[in-house]
Amino acid sequence: MVRRLVVSAILAALTIYAQGGRGPAPPRTAKAAALYDITGYWVAVVTEDWRYRMVTPVKGELGGVALNPAGRKIAGEWDPAKDEQSGDQCRSYGAAALMNNPGRLHITWQDDETLKIEADNGQQTRLLHFGAATSGAGEWQGSSKALWEIVPAGRGDKPVGSLKVVTTQMRPGYLRKNGVPYSGTAVLTEYLDRVNEPDGNAYLVVTSTVEDPVYLAQPFQSASHFRKQPDGAGWKPRPCVTRW
Amino acid sequence: MEAPALCDQVVIVMKKRWSIAASVSSLLALASVLAFGQGLDFSGHTGLPAGIDISGSWYPLPFQDSGLITASGALAEYGGIPLNEAGRLYALAWNPSRIQGRQHQCMGYVPPYTYNQPGNLRFWEERDPYTQRLVALKQYWQISEGTRTIWMDDRPHPPAYAQHTWSGFATGRYEGNQLTVYTTHLKRGWIRANGIPQSDGATLVEHFIRHGDRITYLSVVNDPVYLEEPFSRTYTLGRSIKEPDTWQYACDDGEQILGRTEDQVESYFWGRHPFLHEFADKNKIPFLGTLGGPVTMYAELLDKVSDQKAAEAAATAELKPSAGPIQVSRVADPTPHDGEIHVLPVQGNIFMLAGDGGNVAVQVGDQGAIVVNSGAGGIPDNIVAAIKKLTDKPIQFIVNTGFQPDYTGGNAKLRAAGFDPSVEGSFFSGQFADAGKGATIIGHQNVENHLMALKTAPEGWPSDTFVQARRRKFHNGEAVEIFHVPNAVTDADSVVHFRRSDVIVTGDILNLVNYPHIDVKNGGSIQGELEALNFLLDRTVYQHDEENGTMIIPGRGRLCDEWELAEYRDMLVIIRDRVQDLIRSGATLDQVQAARVTADYDTRFGATAGAWTTPMFVEAVYTTLKNPPNGIKR
Numbered sequence: 001m002v003r004r005l006v007v008s009a010i011l012a013a014l015t016i017y018a019q020g021g022r023g024p025a026p027p028r029t030a031k032a033a034a035l036y037d038i039t040g041y042w043v044a045v046v047t048e049d050w051r052y053r054m055v056t057p058v059k060g061e062l063g064g065v066a067l068n069p070a071g072r073k074i075a076g077e078w079d080p081a082k083d084e085q086s087g088d089q090c091r092s093y094g095a096a097a098l099m100n101n102p103g104r105l106h107i108t109w110q111d112d113e114t115l116k117i118e119a120d121n122g123q124q125t126r127l128l129h130f131g132a133a134t135s136g137a138g139e140w141q142g143s144s145k146a147l148w149e150i151v152p153a154g155r156g157d158k159p160v161g162s163l164k165v166v167t168t169q170m171r172p173g174y175l176r177k178n179g180v181p182y183s184g185t186a187v188l189t190e191y192l193d194r195v196n197e198p199d200g201n202a203y204l205v206v207t208s209t210v211e212d213p214v215y216l217a218q219p220f221q222s223a224s225h226f227r228k229q230p231d232g233a234g235w236k237p238r239p240c241v242t243r244w
Numbered sequence: 245m246e247a248p249a250l251c252d253q254v255v256i257v258m259k260k261r262w263s264i265a266a267s268v269s270s271l272l273a274l275a276s277v278l279a280f281g282q283g284l285d286f287s288g289h290t291g292l293p294a295g296i297d298i299s300g301s302w303y304p305l306p307f308q309d310s311g312l313i314t315a316s317g318a319l320a321e322y323g324g325i326p327l328n329e330a331g332r333l334y335a336l337a338w339n340p341s342r343i344q345g346r347q348h349q350c351m352g353y354v355p356p357y358t359y360n361q362p363g364n365l366r367f368w369e370e371r372d373p374y375t376q377r378l379v380a381l382k383q384y385w386q387i388s389e390g391t392r393t394i395w396m397d398d399r400p401h402p403p404a405y406a407q408h409t410w411s412g413f414a415t416g417r418y419e420g421n422q423l424t425v426y427t428t429h430l431k432r433g434w435i436r437a438n439g440i441p442q443s444d445g446a447t448l449v450e451h452f453i454r455h456g457d458r459i460t461y462l463s464v465v466n467d468p469v470y471l472e473e474p475f476s477r478t479y480t481l482g483r484s485i486k487e488p489d490t491w492q493y494a495c496d497d498g499e500q501i502l503g504r505t506e507d508q509v510e511s512y513f514w515g516r517h518p519f520l521h522e523f524a525d526k527n528k529i530p531f532l533g534t535l536g537g538p539v540t541m542y543a544e545l546l547d548k549v550s551d552q553k554a555a556e557a558a559a560t561a562e563l564k565p566s567a568g569p570i571q572v573s574r575v576a577d578p579t580p581h582d583g584e585i586h587v588l589p590v591q592g593n594i595f596m597l598a599g600d601g602g603n604v605a606v607q608v609g610d611q612g613a614i615v616v617n618s619g620a621g622g623i624p625d626n627i628v629a630a631i632k633k634l635t636d637k638p639i640q641f642i643v644n645t646g647f648q649p650d651y652t653g654g655n656a657k658l659r660a661a662g663f664d665p666s667v668e669g670s671f672f673s674g675q676f677a678d679a680g681k682g683a684t685i686i687g688h689q690n691v692e693n694h695l696m697a698l699k700t701a702p703e704g705w706p707s708d709t710f711v712q713a714r715r716r717k718f719h720n721g722e723a724v725e726i727f728h729v730p731n732a733v734t735d736a737d738s739v740v741h742f743r744r745s746d747v748i749v750t751g752d753i754l755n756l757v758n759y760p761h762i763d764v765k766n767g768g769s770i771q772g773e774l775e776a777l778n779f780l781l782d783r784t785v786y787q788h789d790e791e792n793g794t795m796i797i798p799g800r801g802r803l804c805d806e807w808e809l810a811e812y813r814d815m816l817v818i819i820r821d822r823v824q825d826l827i828r829s830g831a832t833l834d835q836v837q838a839a840r841v842t843a844d845y846d847t848r849f850g851a852t853a854g855a856w857t858t859p860m861f862v863e864a865v866y867t868t869l870k871n872p873p874n875g876i877k878r
Contacts, residue, residue: 191455224478
């Protein structure tokens with residue numbers, strides 16, 4: 001009797017497993033497995049941290065960033081003219097800061113395993129690799145690994161979750177325009193979520209954490225967001241500048 | 245997890261000969277996990293298990309907008325907020341001394357403002373005890389000891405004439421990996437407590453996205469009164485490792501500035517703000533950027549401020565009202581406009597009847613109903629029918645707070661629908677054939693005078709008039725006070741206070757739809773109106789943080805409490821002071837009209853058509869400041 005019940009349970013379990021319980025077989029590519037569509041044009045809505053993002057904060061204005069003594073020292077030495085002389089105008093356009101800058105994004109699938117994010121402000125390009133490929137090590141945008149992170153919440157029939165991106169090997173840059181530094185060992189972890197509004201608007205919400213044992217006393221956590229645009233109107237490539 | 249692992253688990257279960265029930269349920273659970281967990285990658289998890297359940301204790305992470313979390317921003321720090329003209333002018337007129345006013349000291353906070361304030365907040369679920377169905381998410385926040393309910397059971401939002409609260413009426417649903425919440429019925433609060441208002445016409449959509457031990461919160465405020473476009477913003481909340489033990493945030497108001505009169509509300513007349521450039525100068529920010537507006541949210545601002553001269557000129561133009569046109573109210577009309585009477589329980593024995601005329605209040609009890617005002621003449625049958633559903637006792641008294649048709653139009657029919665048992669069979673019935681045959685109509689003598697002058701039907705005239713400042717009764721177990729407030733919107737105004745129920749019926753003294761209809765020809769005046777509002781504020785008590793306690797049924801518009809009354813008083817003081825200022829400088833009425841002294845309130849209360857327009861209101865203020873009636877003078 002016991003054996004019969006257990007065998008029945010096994011069969012039931014395997015049946016559920018075989019049927020998937022979650023619909024069709026898992027997609028083979030990152031593009032096909034996308035939980036939502038974030039391609040298209042997006043405009044940054046700069047409403048939070050406005051005084052640090054839309055304008056160049058004054059030197060030494062470090063509010064909200066827990067710099068350690070080494071980080072404060074670097075921030076205190078900020079000299080935009082020196083950055084210009086050394087050709088480092090793009091220090092505040094690296095991956096750890098890019099999504100906080102005003103401007104527009106154009107997101108496309110470069111291939112089935114790579115999302116491409118182009119920013120008009122600073123004319124930067126990020127490549128988010130879902131597969132084994134890598135790129136960008138030592139450059140402003142660093143090397144980004146992406147995955148669709150499923151949330152085991154159990155609500156609804158479709159899998160839900162977020163696009164998670166981990167970026168490393170970035171060229172040292174600024175979290176903010178006024179020289180708040182991050183080092184080459186910093187790790188940027190981001191979640192890119194799409195939010196649909198009842199009025200038809202859609203937002204891309206970027207939640208980011210910068211961990212940097214060299215300059216930060218604790219991780220710098222923030223969020224920014226972009227509103228979906230119907231087309232590329234307003235796209236305006238701007239060169240990197242050391243201050244707005 | 246791969247399939248062979250499941251087989252291993254099964255083998256273990258069989259060998260140990262666990263109970264049958266445990267074995268079966270374990271296997272099914274494993275199968276479910278396996279099925280659900282296909283493709284899961286937990287490698288990125290560093291905190292609590294991922295999920296979208298937000299139950300537990302959280303706190304705002306201090307990294308973003310850090311200067312605003314504790315200090316509410318500097319004066320004239322509006323960058324990144326899509327203010328329209330009215331919103332910007334409201335903020336530019338705001339004097340921080342205003343928060344020392346009695347009714348402002350303990351004002352609550354509206355979402356989303358609450359999520360960017362210091363202090364803990366806690367979410368928990370409320371489920372039906374029998375079905376375990378999720379009914380609501382509850383939230384308690386420390387900053388103002390506020391409790392918020394997010395209904396998860398698809399219930400409809402209340403009608404427009406229902407009360408507004410700090411936390412509003414919220415309904416939610418899970419969408420993908422998000423909790424989405426839609427909120428209406430918010431009080432007028434802050435977008436930022438440096439004077440940037442969020443109106444009571446605002447609605448809010450929020451999304452809570454949980455990533456492990458962090459919630460990313462996106463709010464989108466739609467405020468047709470003060471915003472040019474939706475105001476979206478993100479915050480992050482961190483999960484508290486242990487239950488916070490600091491929750492209390494008590495607030496009682498008191499006298500903070502001795503000697504300040506009740507009709508003193510500090511504000512800056514446009515162009516005279518002494519700290520206008522302080523924030524911009526200190527932080528080397530283009531002044532235009534600090535004034536807010538949609539352009540300040542986008543990269544286009546970088547282009548706009550690149551021409552400093554043009555930017556400065558544009559900023560200067562934004563410091564005062566434009567030439568026009570006059571704006572009109574953009575909030576939802578609380579009048580049902582369906583010819584029906586809608587019953588809204590208030591508190592105690594009191595109900596509010598909302599229809600297409602002025603509001604009607606009803607007190608019910610064993611002694612028969614008291615009805616305050618009788619609505620417009622067109623629908624009294626519906627009022628009678630509605631009252632009959634509330635009580636099987638007769639309408640015994642009708643109180644008129646004024647003589648206007650919207651409050652007296654149904655007098656005759658309502659009177660005929662009731663009778664006064666205290667009169668019938670008494671000495672009076674021996675003297676008067678109709679004594680007690682209908683409800684007794686109570687009103688100030690001037691109500692009767694005006695109705696007689698208007699030659700309305702005598703059956704609708706007050707049968708019981710008074711001339712003293714206070715008429716009192718004890719009816720249905722509570723004291724009922726009727727106060728005459730002289731020369732407010734007319735010379736015949738009264739307010740009614742049901743003391744045990746603690747409900748005040750204001751008549752046209754408080755009109756949450758328009759500016760007060762100050763009828764100068766019939767004795768109304770701005771100063772009398774302000775004295776009437778302050779008289780009411782001396783009688784009201786809030787329950788918690790300027791909410792509930794004494795409930796107020798206005799002449800028009802939604803049910804409210806002390807907060808709306810105080811806001812209305814503040815608005816009228818500010819407008820009065822502007823007009824007075826211009827009169828002192830020799831301005832004519834045309835010049836006062838051209839100055840658009842109501843520009844920061846027109847998108848909430850303004851009208852350019854109908855029986856009572858904004859220019860008519862401004863003229864009434866101007867006229868009665870220059871020539872106050874009956875010696876009423878500031």
